[in-house]
Amino acid sequence: MIATPDRTPLPRNFFDRPVLEVAPDLLGRLLVRTTPDGPITLRLTEVEAYDGPNDPGSHAYRGRTPRNDVMFGPPGHVYVYFTYGMWHCMNLVCGPDGQASAVLLRAGEIVEGAELARKRRLSARNDKELAKGPARLATALGVDRALDGTDACASGETPLYVLAGTPVPSDQVRNGPRTGVAGDGGNGDAHPWRYWIANDPTVSPYRAHVPRRRRS
DNA sequence: CTAGTGATTCCCT
DNA sequence: GGGAATCACTAGC
Numbered sequence: 480m481i482a483t484p485d486r487t488p489l490p491r492n493f494f495d496r497p498v499l500e501v502a503p504d505l506l507g508r509l510l511v512r513t514t515p516d517g518p519i520t521l522r523l524t525e526v527e528a529y530d531g532p533n534d535p536g537s538h539a540y541r542g543r544t545p546r547n548d549v550m551f552g553p554p555g556h557v558y559v560y561f562t563y564g565m566w567h568c569m570n571l572v573c574g575p576d577g578q579a580s581a582v583l584l585r586a587g588e589i590v591e592g593a594e595l596a597r598k599r600r601l602s603a604r605n606d607k608e609l610a611k612g613p614a615r616l617a618t619a620l621g622v623d624r625a626l627d628g629t630d631a632c633a634s635g636e637t638p639l640y641v642l643a644g645t646p647v648p649s650d651q652v653r654n655g656p657r658t659g660v661a662g663d664g665g666n667g668d669a670h671p672w673r674y675w676i677a678n679d680p681t682v683s684p685y686r687a688h689v690p691r692r693r694r695s
Numbered sequence: 696c697t698a699g700t701g702a703t704t705c706c707c708t
Numbered sequence: 709g710g711g712a713a714t715c716a717c718t719a720g721c
Contacts, residue, residue, distance in 0.1 A: 527713070536713070546706065563714050564703030570713090583713060602716065614714050660713055689699090691711070696721085708709085 484509060484522075485643035488634035494554035498573040498580035502528040503652050503674045505571070505582060509590070509644035511634075512620040519592035519620055521610055522644060523584060525675040525682045527657055529570070531579035536660040536672075539579035550579040555632040557639055559617070559624050566614035567623045571631060571641070585613045585658075585673070588681045596620070612683040651677045659688050 489508065494501060505526050512519045529537040531550070538547045538560065549558040550572055558570040558581050570581035587610045589596050596609045596619040603609050610616040617623070626639055634640045654671035675682045 529713075538713075541707080544707070560713080561705060562712055564705075564712085566714055568713060585713090612714070618715095657713075661711080686714090688713095691700095698720090699718085701717090702715090705712090707711095 482645055484645045487643050488632055489555075489641045489643055491553075491555040491632045494571060494573050494632070495575060496573065498528045498530050498582060499672075501571075501573045502526050502582045502672075503649070503654070504646060505584075505641075506652060506674060506676050507645045507647040509642040510584070510587065510620070510631075511640055511642060512592075512622065513635075513638050514592075514595060514621060516595055517592055519595050520590050521587040521616070521620065522590050523587045524679045525586035525673070527583040527585050527673045529581050529583060529672075531574070531581075534580075536657060537579070537581075539581075543579075547579070549628045550581050551577055552628070555630060557622075557626055557629040557631050559622055559627040561624055562614075567617040568613040569617050569620075569622050569626075583613055584616055586611050586675070586681050586683045587616055588679070589619065607680045611681050647676055653677050655685070658683075658686050661688055661690070 505523050508523050510521045531539045539550045543551050553576045554572050556572045570583050572581045574580045589609050600609050600619050610619045629637050629639045631641045654674045657672045
């Protein structure tokens with residue numbers, strides 16, 4: 480018997496914890512994007528942790544800038560960045576005000592509003608691909624820098640918020656190295672930054688980081 | 696399935 | 709100036 484997902488918002492103190500504690504706890508939670516045409520709801524299936532000042536792979540590693548400013552603010556807010564000239568990716572800020580850690584939302588399953596997500600993701604061959612990858616996830620939900628700094632703990636009062644949903648039992652959580660991150664030191668290092676739901680078809684495939692060659 | 700590469704623009708050095 | 713927390717597409721196995 481499947482429990483009905485909990486539609487109460489996650490409280491701010493949920494995010495005011497160490498990022499490696501928050502990240503696996505976000506799996507199975509519901510992200511709601513309200514749009515003029517109706518809500519799009521996504522169940523989180525894959526996330527990745529960035530540990531602020533201690534983490535060479537984090538955007539916050541080299542200090543506060545206009546781009547990463549929201550990461551240094553209070554927990555429970557959305558940090559959106561623009562990358563590769565074309566894409567946006569979204570994070571949820573964790574830890575106390577000033578700490579600058581965050582969880583990148585890498586993939587999810589669209590559980591409501593799939594017809595709206597499909598219009599934004601015309602290249603998706605099936606619904607499993609709608610949010611399979613961090614930029615795809617942001618595209619499917621219509622998230623860009625205009626939503627940078629949104630409070631995700633204020634249900635109904637913001638265009639983007641997180642509900643308790645159904646947390647995933649720890650025996651269904653898998654973890655491993657981050658994907659595609661420069662300065663992550665290759666392999667043997669540190670923490671299991673990336674977390675996903677075992678055998679979930681919406682989880683993005685692993686890709687090792689490849690340094691780009693210069694254009695001729 | 697895997698591996699390689701072009702697209703395209705912002706931001707920090 | 710040049711790298712970037714990616715994607716879509718192609719070729720080849």
